[in-house]
Amino acid sequence: MITVVVEADKVNGDLIIVDKLSDINHVKNVFRKTLGDRIRAVDGKNEYLCQIEKIDNKEIILRILNINKDSFSYEMEIHAGICLLKNEKMDLTIQKLTELGIKKIIPIAAKRSVAKLDKKKEKWDIIMKEALKQCQGISPTYIENIIKLSDINYSLYDLIIVPYECEEQIYLKSILKSLKEKPKKILFIIGPEGGFDNEEIDFLRNRKANIISLGKRILRAETAAIVTGGVLINEFQ
Numbered sequence: 001m002i003t004v005v006v007e008a009d010k011v012n013g014d015l016i017i018v019d020k021l022s023d024i025n026h027v028k029n030v031f032r033k034t035l036g037d038r039i040r041a042v043d044g045k046n047e048y049l050c051q052i053e054k055i056d057n058k059e060i061i062l063r064i065l066n067i068n069k070d071s072f073s074y075e076m077e078i079h080a081g082i083c084l085l086k087n088e089k090m091d092l093t094i095q096k097l098t099e100l101g102i103k104k105i106i107p108i109a110a111k112r113s114v115a116k117l118d119k120k121k122e123k124w125d126i127i128m129k130e131a132l133k134q135c136q137g138i139s140p141t142y143i144e145n146i147i148k149l150s151d152i153n154y155s156l157y158d159l160i161i162v163p164y165e166c167e168e169q170i171y172l173k174s175i176l177k178s179l180k181e182k183p184k185k186i187l188f189i190i191g192p193e194g195g196f197d198n199e200e201i202d203f204l205r206n207r208k209a210n211i212i213s214l215g216k217r218i219l220r221a222e223t224a225a226i227v228t229g230g231v232l233i234n235e236f237q
Contacts, residue, residue, distance in 0.1 A: 070138040
């Protein structure tokens with residue numbers, strides 16, 4: 001079923017107003033929906049099964065038929081710190097982490113980041129929303145503004161994981177097996193295409209990060225992000 005992502009203030013009683021032109025075009029012209037057709041809407045907290053009451057070029061009005069609470073998200077929060085990657089690699093990482101259910105993505109400007117940006121791109125939120133629709137999720141993945149490693153508040157997290165290609169002895173599964181209780185908030189940080197430099201790794205160790213190996217093969221940054229996120233989701237869902 002086609003999905004639209006709406007803001008909570010667009011839900012009024014048993015009606016939902018869709019007024020973003022991109023969403024209207026998607027429903028009206030791409031999927032050819034018309035009066036009486038049923039579609040799905042989400043606002044970050046609930047899933048609404050709706051029927052189209054009005055549709056034109058300026059707005060779509062949906063009548064809510066049924067409301068479901070969010071049963072797709074996880075109680076634990078997993079955040080991903082992603083050092084800036086080249087365009088298509090960053091896009092892919094955001095898409096796949098959203099599909100997995102990562103709660104927050106923190107873009108990081110690292111020393112060896114090839115991509116040089118001062119602020120996050122608007123298209124990242126668009127990619128996230130499209131991925132949310134595709135995977136039938138309800139709660140969107142929040143994408144923060146770009147920050148430095150030193151700006152992260154590491155004290156918020158019960159577990160911090162950093163895959164590093166030079167680590168050869170400590171593996172993610174051994175860290176997970178050693179946990180005495182289930183963490184409530186996890187952060188994993190993925191380095192840029194050029195990898196972390198020694199000072200950054202030392203800095204992260206001093207912030208009680210677990211520097212780990214993902215295996216003998218050297219993975220691309222986007223692959224490492226998807227693998228790490230997938231393992232953590234599978235372990236704690």
